Amino acid sequence: MAKGQMASGIVAGRLSADVLAENFSDLHPPYAPHEAAVAADRCYFCHDAPCVTACPTSIDIPLFIRQIQTGHPAGAARTIFDQNILGGMCARVCPTETLCEEACVRETAEGKPVEIGRLQRYATDTVMAAGVHPFTRAEPTGKTVAVVGAGPAGLACAHRLAMLGHDVVIHEARAKSGGLNEFGIAAYKSTQNFAEAEVRWLLQIGGITIETDSALGRGLTLSGLRDAYDAVFLSIGLTGVNALRAEGADKDGVRDAVDFIADLRQAGDLAALPVGRNVVVIGGGMTAVDAAVQSKLLGAENVTIAYRRDQDAMGASRFERDLATSKGVRIMTNVQPVALHGNGAVREIELEYTSSEGGSLKPTGETVRLAADQVYKAIGQTLENAPDGLNLDGGKIAVSDTGRTSVTGVWAGGDCASGGDDLTVTAVAEGRDAAMDIHNSLMG
Structure with a gap:
């Protein structure tokens, strides 16, 4: 590890390989066949189903769940792929809690929706694991x-x-x-x-x-x-990434959250990724949550998300915010960065409290400093x-x-x-x- 990294507290291997493997295991483990059957049985198979309207790709959700229920996951996958050829990934990463599952009648009636995302993953994984592609090419058009x-x-x-x-x-x-x-x-x-x-x-x-x-x-x-x-x-x-308009934003240890996430996704050995003791993520969307949670899972001791507005204005869903706090991430709202302090490398971040008046954001003049040897910008892309x-x-x-x-x-x-x-x-x-x-x- 480089001398500068050791001095700043940014080091690799804070956690063992076994702990890292556990930390970065599947967020939502796949259904076994009997679990999928039980989950599918909860669907009311609504006519004019609100979950379909809430799906940006308009998948016929009641149909594919019925196909799972009757023991035909391959047919269910075909129904999904017909509208969404990346249905396997969407089953993993879609914010279903604010889309189809939020619209689910079970959610409205009981506060517990049919787990549409996990059922979609069950169907698509079944077909993809078999190496089957459900579509064939039409005759060449010459275009x-x-x-x-x-x-x-x-x-x-x-x-x-x-x-x-x-x-x-x-x-x-x-x-x-x-x-x-x-x-x-x-x-x-x-x-x-x-x-x-x-x-x-x-x-x-x-x-x-x-x-x-x-x-x-x-x-x-x-x-x-x-x-x-x-x-x-x-x-x-x-x-492009929006600029962090704060004094000292060019210091070592300050980088774009999207670059950090990309490096982590392509890393062959998570234990080789350096992480700081005190990490601050600026932003309120899913990128901010992803960067913050993964910093914590890599072994950072203190991780804070700092967002300039209140929690209701955050782009990250309630599920994502709850996930972050369950992993030990602190969420500070109504704060914005005004300066980053340190000699060459960031050591502290200075945040100013904000208030919202008539829909516009205003600084209050009151500030707070947090220890920070890594600062990630997740403030929007261009x-x-x-x-x-x-x-x-x-x-x-x-x-x-x-x-x-x-x-x-x-x-x-x-x-x-x-x-x-x-x-x-x-x-x-x-x-x-x-x-x-x-x-x-x-x-x-």
Whole structure:
């Protein structure tokens, strides 16, 4: 370990390999068949089911649960994959507690919903473990489509286009596909390299080629793609991070939470990851919770989430906040950073208390200092280097309901596009819907 890391208290191997393995085990263990049958039996199989309306991909939830109940998990998986080809990952990472399960009639009546997410995982895992791909490709159309970005939106778009008979080339900036699913989700939510396995499974449809280390601005231009392909779909994500406007924000030990999460997800040995004694995460969304919880699981002694507004305004769901506190993370609200102190490396963070008056945030002048040898910024991401010629809306690519941009022949979806929540399931829906619109456009 480097001398500076030892001096600052940021070291690797705070916990044993066995403890780390336990800490980063599956957050929601999969159902056994009898458990799935019992859970499915709780469904009322509602007509006009509110859970379906609450699902961004409109999966027929009562149907797939009925198929599980009657002993046909493969049929249930087909029902799921027909709407959401990344249903396996979404079963693991979707905030079901604020989507389908919150809308569940059982939740309304009893305060305990049908565990839709875990039932979805049971069905999709059953099929994927068998190596079965439930769809076959249509006859080739002779049309080619470029997809820029191999994240959830890009993969969903590519799969649907390939299934319809088009040839697809995905240009991915990183050396590995998966986007947010591979690099941006807490390791305890997606274990055993599931994101990578899901991509391999998805590619079984055929007709999809992935070119890694290939990105706009790195030998690719939007005009060049438009000339070379019949259509283009942009799913380039959000690669910029909002600046932390506080004195000393450039000190050692201050970094973006998304980079920390990506490093952890790709680490071959968790015991080799350095972690501080005192970690502070700035932000209130799921990225902030993921960074804070994983810091605690790596062995940090004191971990604090500092958020400028009250808890009700936090982007992280109640389940995520409860998860954080159950792991020993402290959540401070109505505080914002004003300075980071230390000689070269951060040692303390100074927070100012805030108040909300008429919906606007105001500083109170009262401050508090916390020990901090690591500070993670989880204060929102931004679109960097948007291709020229595209109209923007709120800092993102402006799109129609079907993903059409202001440039003919170019569609966009996922986090880089306007509208919708920045969720895996929303990105899948946008990619799928754009693919259908691209297909209709190409086929007249």
